Amino acid sequence: MKSMMMVVFATAAFAVGGTASAQEALAKSSGCLNCHAVDTKKMGPSFKDTAAKYKGKADAEATLVTAITTAKGHPQVKASPDDVKGVVKWILAM
Numbered sequence: 848m849k850s851m852m853m854v855v856f857a858t859a860a861f862a863v864g865g866t867a868s869a870q871e872a873l874a875k876s877s878g879c880l881n882c883h884a885v886d887t888k889k890m891g892p893s894f895k896d897t898a899a900k901y902k903g904k905a906d907a908e909a910t911l912v913t914a915i916t917t918a919k920g921h922p923q924v925k926a927s928p929d930d931v932k933g934v935v936k937w938i939l940a941m
Contacts, residue, residue, distance in 0.1 A: 870933055874937075877924055897911075898938055901939060916931050
């Protein structure tokens with residue numbers, strides 16, 4: 848039973864880590880990491896600073912997705928709205 852719990856835990860941890868890696872790869876391929884970094888300021892704010900700024904705000908995801916996809920206050924991106932939404936969720940989870 849104990850080994851079964853370890854397998855379940857390891858599988859869950861791998862799945863979560865895989866999703867984060869996929870979102871980070873998407874952010875990189877979409878050009879987000881040209882101006883942003885996960886934990887340091889570049890041309891734009893770090894993803895962790897963005898997450899902290901919007902922490903606890905109910906409309907954070909919608910606000911960021913709209914700003915990014917409409918290129919208002921943010922340069923035009925080449926990612927689809929669904930991809931932007933996935934990356935935004937990943938950022939807000941930091």
